[in-house]
Amino acid sequence: MTATITSIAAASAAYVPPPAPVLVSTLPTGAGADVHVYRDTDGSLSSECTGCGEYAWTLRVTREFAQEHAGACRRRPRPLAA
Structure with missing residues (x-):
């Protein structure tokens, strides 16, 4: 059996x-x-709330x-x- 070794520098x-995902809309919440x-690169949508921090992707x-x-x-x- 032979092993293949790849340096981290070469791999990176x-x-x-x-x-990066593209921002398609911003919706205000009642608390500001x-x-x-x-829209993600695969065509799906994701959302992120600046209030509670909920990130949703399905x-x-x-x-x-x-x-x-x-x-x-x-x-x-x-x-x-900061």
Whole structure:
């Protein structure tokens, strides 16, 4: 049996990260936070709330899913990291 050894530097040089998700909409919550809806590279949607921090990604995430969360979330926006 032979072993193949690849250095971390060589492996990371060949790695190309996938494109970033594209922001498709921002929905305000009742407490002043936002739910950001993204289209991912595979065509699915994901959402992230700036209030409670909920991140959602499933094949079932839709704009309506994000609107429902925006309507229900009562957390104020989290402070930005310094």
